[in-house]
Amino acid sequence: xxxxxxDYDDIxxxxxFDADRSRKGYHLNMFCMSLMKxxxxxxxxxxxxxxxxxxxxxxxxxxxxxxxxYNRMLELGGNIYFTAKLGATDGHSFQHMxxxxxxxxxxxxxxxxxxxGRSIEGNRxxxxxxxxxxxxxxxxxxxxxxxx
Amino acid sequence: MARIIAGVTSxxxxxxxxxxxNGRTQEPYWQRVFSGFERSKEWMAKTKxxxxxxxxxxxxxxxSVDIVPTFALGCxxxxxxxxxxxxxxxxxxxxxxxxxxxxxxxxxxxxxxxxTVVNKMEVDHGLTVPMNxxxxxxxxWPCKVIPLAVNVVLFPPPTGHRCFMLGKAxxxxxxxxxxxxxxxxxxxxGMSHQISGPRAGLINSKFDKAFLDNLSNNPQKIVRMPxxxxxxxxxxxxxxxxxxxxxxxxxxxxxxxxxxxxxVPASNTxxxxxxxxxxxxxxxxxxxxxAKKTKHRSARKGKR
Numbered sequence: 001x002x003x004x005x006x007d008y009d010d011i012x013x014x015x016x017f018d019a020d021r022s023r024k025g026y027h028l029n030m031f032c033m034s035l036m037k038x039x040x041x042x043x044x045x046x047x048x049x050x051x052x053x054x055x056x057x058x059x060x061x062x063x064x065x066x067x068x069x070y071n072r073m074l075e076l077g078g079n080i081y082f083t084a085k086l087g088a089t090d091g092h093s094f095q096h097m098x099x100x101x102x103x104x105x106x107x108x109x110x111x112x113x114x115x116x117g118r119s120i121e122g123n124r125x126x127x128x129x130x131x132x133x134x135x136x137x138x139x140x141x142x143x144x145x146x147x148x
Numbered sequence: 149m150a151r152i153i154a155g156v157t158s159x160x161x162x163x164x165x166x167x168x169x170n171g172r173t174q175e176p177y178w179q180r181v182f183s184g185f186e187r188s189k190e191w192m193a194k195t196k197x198x199x200x201x202x203x204x205x206x207x208x209x210x211x212s213v214d215i216v217p218t219f220a221l222g223c224x225x226x227x228x229x230x231x232x233x234x235x236x237x238x239x240x241x242x243x244x245x246x247x248x249x250x251x252x253x254x255x256x257x258x259x260x261x262x263x264t265v266v267n268k269m270e271v272d273h274g275l276t277v278p279m280n281x282x283x284x285x286x287x288x289w290p291c292k293v294i295p296l297a298v299n300v301v302l303f304p305p306p307t308g309h310r311c312f313m314l315g316k317a318x319x320x321x322x323x324x325x326x327x328x329x330x331x332x333x334x335x336x337x338g339m340s341h342q343i344s345g346p347r348a349g350l351i352n353s354k355f356d357k358a359f360l361d362n363l364s365n366n367p368q369k370i371v372r373m374p375x376x377x378x379x380x381x382x383x384x385x386x387x388x389x390x391x392x393x394x395x396x397x398x399x400x401x402x403x404x405x406x407x408x409x410x411x412v413p414a415s416n417t418x419x420x421x422x423x424x425x426x427x428x429x430x431x432x433x434x435x436x437x438x439a440k441k442t443k444h445r446s447a448r449k450g451k452r
Contacts (some may be wrong), residue, residue: 007376008303013347014384018303026213033212036233071345080344080385081208081301088233094163098348098416109349113413117340117351124380 012126015074024058025077031055031065032082035089044089070101150248150322150329154195154425155395155403156188157335157363158278160204163415165237165277168285181419184409185281191407191423192282192290197332199245199292201252201318202275203394204336205300207232209272216302217264219314222271222295223249230270239276239285245292248325252294255321261314263296271295278336281421300337300388304375308390312371315397322398335395337388339410340381341417350383351418356410359389360422364405367396400426 008016034040044051064072073083087097099106124130167178209230224244229236253265283290322331342350362370378387407423
């Protein structure tokens with residue numbers, strides 16, 4: 001199965017929730033949506049494997065959920081507003097999830113935001129087609145903010 | 149005749165709502181954000197609109213991925229706050245204006261904007277946070293609200309141009325409504341932010357400030373901006389800013405910018421806020437006295 005190439009696929013570190021991902025991620029997202037109800041959160045926490053049996057997920061999606069691999073979930077069709085409900089069920093703040101997705105610690109991530117966030121420079125393009133100004137890091141790698 | 153007198157844009161960061169609900173607005177971090185809206189609350193109290201048309205997006209609260217309407221117009225008499233996983237926000241139930249909403253729906257659909265009519269809908273922080281920022285935390289919201297939910301979650305959202313043209317159609321609809329009503333339009337969401345994937349935390353103040361400038365003075369420069377540019381420059385979720393163009397389309401070509409505020413960050417997001425007024429009708433060449441020189445406020449000045 002090939003995915004059509006889109007202009008936005010060149011944006012580094014980004015999984016755009018498009019129609020194709022939405023199609024693949026429907027059940028993953030509806031699982032997350034089910035966690036809006038307290039009784040479902042309780043059932044999920046009691047037995048995650050059993051609860052997930054109620055949703056026709058792919059083995060990859062199931063594994064990503066059980067291991068809380070948030071980037072993998074996005075890649076497999078999850079949407080952040082939905083997967084955030086899983087993070088909330090675990091009792092985590094959003095910045096905890098952001099730290100996981102950016103391979104950072106929550107403290108460092110929060111510091112980066114206070115310092116003005118992640119810089120756009122060096123984070124525009126995988127191919128280097130959309131560089132402007134002087135990139136501060138190598139293409140494709142996520143560069144943090146320069147604080148000062 | 150009903151008329152649109154002004155437009156407001158504001159970010160709708162959920163953490164702002166949480167700060168209000170948990171009594172943390174006086175903490176220095178949040179003080180920096182809320183202080184930027186003090187004058188806006190005064191403006192709102194003085195302007196006293198009868199109706200606010202609030203352009204916002206739902207965040208997997210009222211709409212899951214079962215049904216994803218591109219434009220959904222709230223035509224109900226009221227819209228309760230949604231339970232976003234921690235119980236509904238302790239904010240007043242939003243009262244609609246079903247008569248004007250029905251009139252807008254009929255008018256814009258015949259103008260070829262095929263929006264979805266919604267007669268039952270809960271509203272999440274996307275709508276209630278901007279209401280707090282402009283109105284504070286009253287027992288009842290001071291005006292009726294017509295929610296217009298725009299899909300910006302599932303790609304592709306409507307184009308900026310489509311949003312701008314819908315704004316024009318909404319204005320035409322409002323101005324053909326016989327009752328004397330003062331209407332303001334809120335464009336919400338943005339500014340630069342990305343909350344998903346390894347690039348999360350992205351902020352682009354340079355892009356945001358140029359966007360605010362163009363929104364005020366030169367909207368034609370941004371109405372054709374492609375989606376990829378929003379996502380690349382302002383973060384994957386920065387694409388919410390297309391919603392601001394609905395607001396801008398509903399105003400005059402030339403407007404008075406009466407207030408602006410910008411600060412980084414609120415949680416993961418750059419907060420941008422602007423108030424634009426239509427020139428007063430029949431005011432001739434005289435400048436409306438209410439429209440003072442733009443007051444630019446910017447916390448963390450010179451921070452990139």
